[in-house]
Each structure stands twice: as C-alpha cells, then as structure tokens.
Amino acid sequence: MPSRILIIDDEESVRFTFRNLLEDEGYHADTADDFDSALELIREQSYDLIISDIFLGGKTGVDILREIRTTDTGPHFVFMTGQPHMETALEAVRLGAFDYLPKPFKSDTLLRVARMALQHKQAIEEKERYRSHLEGIFRSVNDAIITLDPELRIMELNDAAHNLCGLGDASRGALLTEAPNGCGRVCIPLVQEVLNSREPAVHFRIGCSRTGCSAKVVTVTITPLLGRQREFQGTVLVVRDDTRMAEIEKERVEVTSFHRLVGKTQPMQHLYRMVEGLSDLPTTVLISGESGTGKELVAHALHHEGVRRDRPFVRVNCAALSENLLESELFGHVKGAFTGAVTDRTGRFQAANGGTIFLDEIGDITPTLQVRLLRVLQEKEFERVGDTRTVKVDVRVIAATNQDLREKVRQGAFREDLYYRLKVVYLTLPTLRQRKEDLPLLVEHFVAKFNRELKRSVVGVTKEVMDLLTAHPWPGNVRELEHVIEHAFVVAAGETIGLKDLPAELAVRSGGSGARSRHGRDDVVWALEKAGWNKSKAARLLGVDRRTIYRKMEEYEILESF
Numbered sequence: 001m002p003s004r005i006l007i008i009d010d011e012e013s014v015r016f017t018f019r020n021l022l023e024d025e026g027y028h029a030d031t032a033d034d035f036d037s038a039l040e041l042i043r044e045q046s047y048d049l050i051i052s053d054i055f056l057g058g059k060t061g062v063d064i065l066r067e068i069r070t071t072d073t074g075p076h077f078v079f080m081t082g083q084p085h086m087e088t089a090l091e092a093v094r095l096g097a098f099d100y101l102p103k104p105f106k107s108d109t110l111l112r113v114a115r116m117a118l119q120h121k122q123a124i125e126e127k128e129r130y131r132s133h134l135e136g137i138f139r140s141v142n143d144a145i146i147t148l149d150p151e152l153r154i155m156e157l158n159d160a161a162h163n164l165c166g167l168g169d170a171s172r173g174a175l176l177t178e179a180p181n182g183c184g185r186v187c188i189p190l191v192q193e194v195l196n197s198r199e200p201a202v203h204f205r206i207g208c209s210r211t212g213c214s215a216k217v218v219t220v221t222i223t224p225l226l227g228r229q230r231e232f233q234g235t236v237l238v239v240r241d242d243t244r245m246a247e248i249e250k251e252r253v254e255v256t257s258f259h260r261l262v263g264k265t266q267p268m269q270h271l272y273r274m275v276e277g278l279s280d281l282p283t284t285v286l287i288s289g290e291s292g293t294g295k296e297l298v299a300h301a302l303h304h305e306g307v308r309r310d311r312p313f314v315r316v317n318c319a320a321l322s323e324n325l326l327e328s329e330l331f332g333h334v335k336g337a338f339t340g341a342v343t344d345r346t347g348r349f350q351a352a353n354g355g356t357i358f359l360d361e362i363g364d365i366t367p368t369l370q371v372r373l374l375r376v377l378q379e380k381e382f383e384r385v386g387d388t389r390t391v392k393v394d395v396r397v398i399a400a401t402n403q404d405l406r407e408k409v410r411q412g413a414f415r416e417d418l419y420y421r422l423k424v425v426y427l428t429l430p431t432l433r434q435r436k437e438d439l440p441l442l443v444e445h446f447v448a449k450f451n452r453e454l455k456r457s458v459v460g461v462t463k464e465v466m467d468l469l470t471a472h473p474w475p476g477n478v479r480e481l482e483h484v485i486e487h488a489f490v491v492a493a494g495e496t497i498g499l500k501d502l503p504a505e506l507a508v509r510s511g512g513s514g515a516r517s518r519h520g521r522d523d524v525v526w527a528l529e530k531a532g533w534n535k536s537k538a539a540r541l542l543g544v545d546r547r548t549i550y551r552k553m554e555e556y557e558i559l560e561s562f
Ligand SMILES: Nc1ncnc2c1ncn2[C@@H]1O[C@H](COP(=O)(O)OP(=O)(O)OP(=O)(O)O)[C@@H](O)[C@H]1O
Pocket: 260, 261, 262, 263, 289, 290, 291, 292, 293, 294, 295, 296, 297, 298, 360, 400, 401, 402, 445, 478, 479, 482
C-alpha cells in the first residue's frame, strides 16, 4: 500500500505542484486549503505524513499538530513557511514535528524530506510492533520472567512473576533482595553468581518456598543481559514451576538402569531425569564426582540419549598428556609445526565435529590450554598448532572432574571465566556411600558382566559378603566394587562368592581387628553419617572405641552436621 500524505497549504499552485510531485513518486497524496478542511480529512482518513504550511489564515499548521498529536504512531509532520520564525520552529519541534522547511525549497528537497520522514515513521512502527509482540510473549508465558539491573533492582517482570514469585507491578524499581514477597530467596545467590561470572547458568529442580504458599520445585535459568556493544546491563531471571513434573516423576516406576548406568536409588533416578532433559541441548555440561562414580558413563549417556547419538563421541583424558601433546591432540597440527610433526594431524575437536567431545579430568589442564579452550567454547573456532587458518566446529562439550574446581579457581590455578563457561549445567554424581541401597543391584550387574566376560556361571554372593560390602565405605566407589567382584571371580572356585574370595584389604577396612590405624577421613564420615552422628554407634560400625572416633574427628577436622 502506498504511503498516504496530506498537503495543507492555502495556495492552489503549491497544493497542485506538490501533489503531482508526490504522486509521481508513487505516494497517495490529498490536499487541504485550510485548518478546518484539513482536520476533517485527518479525522476521516489515516495519513502517514502531513506536509503543512505554518500560516493558514487565522490558524497555524502547528495548531493542527497540537490538535491531533495523541500517539507516537500518528502521522509525521513536516512544516514549511515563507517567513521562518524561530519561536514557531521551536514549538513545532517541541510538539514532535519531523522537519521544518523554509520556502522556497527545491522539489528534490521536498521528496528527500518526505522519504526520510516516511522511513523514520516505518522504523518507529516496526519497533513498536516488535515491542508489542515481545510484550505479548512476555505476558503469555507461564514462566516467571524478571529482568534485573546489576544492583539486583527489578526492571521488568511479567504476570507469571506475580503468580509464582509474588512480585507485583509495584516491585518494579525495587531491589529483589528486599521485595516483600515472603520468598525464601533461593535464587538470589544464583543470580549473584551470574552477576560475578557474567556467564549463563541453569539450576534444575531446586526447592523454593514462599510464606503462605506450598513448597515448589523450580528450574531457574539466569542469563546475562547485554547491551548493543555487549556491555553488561544485568540479568534475566526465568523461573519455571516444575512442581507438577517432579511429582509425576516421583510417581513414575523407578528404573533400575539407564544406558550403562545401574542404580535405582533416588539420586540415580534424579540423575537419569537430568540426563534425559539435557541430552538434546547443545549446552556444555560439567560432571563432578569422586573417582569411580561413573562420570564417563554419564557423558556417554548424555551423548547417546540425544540428537547427536549418530555422530562421534570423542573422549580425551586431559591428565594423561603433557601440555604440548594435549594441545596438538585437541586442536591438531600442521606438518612442521614442531619437531616430530612430520604430517598434518586432525585434532579431537575436529574429529568430534557434529558430535560430542568429553574432556575428562579437565581440572588438570594448564593455563595456556585453558585460554584456548575458553575460545573454543565461546567462539566455536580454533586454529591448528602451526596454522593460521581458523577451523569452525559444532561440538558439544562435556567435561568431568573429580577435583574441587571452585577451590582451584580460588587458588588461581583454574580460570574463573572457563569454570563458569563449563558449568552452565553442573551434574554432581552421588558417591556409592550415598546410595548403598544400590549395592545388591550393582553386585548382580557385575556378577552378570563377569559371567559373560569370563564364561562363568557364578550365581551371586553370600549374605556375609553382602553385609561386609554394605559396611564398607567405598572410597573408590563403583570402580572399587567392580574390582572387588572381579577379584572374587578369579579367586572363587564355586558358584557362590564367599568371604574368603574377597580381597584381604576389604575385610580389614570393613572392621577386622587391624582396622584402627587404617580408617581414613572418608570412613569416619561414612560411619558417622550412617550412625546419625551417634559416636558410639559409629565406633561400633568401624570396630573402634568411642574415644577413637572423637580423636579422628579432631584429626580430620570433621564438623558435626545436623
Ligand atoms: N552407576 C554405575 N553403574 C554401572 N557401572 C558403573 C556405574 N558407575 C560406575 N560404573 C563403573 O565403574 C567404572 C568407573 O566408571 P567411570 O570411569 O565412568 O568413573 P569416573 O567417575 O569417570 O572415574 P574417574 O574420575 O576415575 O575417571 C567403570 O567400569 C564403570 O562401568
């Protein structure tokens, strides 16, 4: 549809010339010769641009502007006059006129100003449309969306923020930390973390409470808010109510295994759900957990459960290689890049293109490699060693560590920006001590595995063995259990694994007479937790006396937890 222009001038020749000129350019042009007829036309039709003489008999063009200026999206005004007058020009501009043309002016000038005024109006309309669409989306989603400035002051919030977080319109401008919504404020430290790190974070299924409301389970996504020049302006906090989903999951029949992971206890069920939820996302995941808890299996499950399952899964053990070797292993090199680089070599990142790279023992990489890795995570690109050409890749990164990376960051041994880039989603695996109820299932799993591998037909373990396994603190977690069963398979002659088939170390650690000096911190914590922090009970579990427990608590600086 052509843009509609109204020309207002008391001179017939001006109206005639301008109308022809504008219609030749493809615009629709109407004319009016005085204030009243112009207003009549404006009320009947809609115009995009009004080009008006300032002086119209007793009235002025500025009076028309004043009369109809109600909305931003009304017509744009361009004034023209043969007697330029500072006062009138100023008033016209103050009322929002687009331009002011002193007569005489060339036809080119008129067309240029008309074009600019119409483009400007279109841009404003486009922006307004965009804003109202966004507002519609903002209002219609069920997730609470709250934008916060760097001081945690609430800038914008939607209706769902009212229902879920108890924040009303009056909260705009208030500090989130002080909003009187009776909220337990679990998300505030999480937002503060993103304020410090300036990296996005997702926290799945956290408990949340608000005075007068039932407890909820929510998933919180926090994203830095960046301006045009990518300057930091605050954060967007999105809170999704997952209470119903969590309830449904609780009611679901518990599964005993997932991919190659075995376990039916609650922490494992939670882990399976998390892996399911994360598998299709490109998000970087950091898996932490003690050695032997199954971090590699989780990385496999994330890959094989998701859309990248038919693409490569590439594992790199970052602790196994020196800095130079690891660099060329990860990024590849070109012939001659260093002594021994006799041919070009493709790195693991390139080999994993389209799929997943699993960076095991990430806590061990050197500062130089930390910088290079950060760039791949941020830009998805790198250069091979000795090459200047940039290689672009689409790789999902999963990293694992059994170290306390937060502590390494504090000590300055691990870059904070990389840490936050890696832990967009953070999975912590339970220790075997935390899921002892899974022991029978795991024993059964490993008995079946070694029967298959060693072509044996062992039926299981005796009750005494199971009791002993249950009493053991498992510092080496599932891997240790796997080794114990493997050892028993080698030693056992019959179909059932008995006490005599277990490694001597296990019998000793789990309460034999020589146990005293061998109990490490893990064993003592395990026993205390198992005994509900009753020292006498814990002492009995470890086969030591009560004084030894107190002594060990002091020695290992174990604080009682309630
Ligand atoms: N939940 C589980 N179900 C079955 N097997 C498991 C489970 N967790 C671990 N394992 C087994 O234990 C061994 C160690 O697992 P994995 O290598 O994944 O542990 P990890 O946490 O990556 O250890 P590390 O930190 O030492 O690298 C593997 O043989 C694995 O198959």
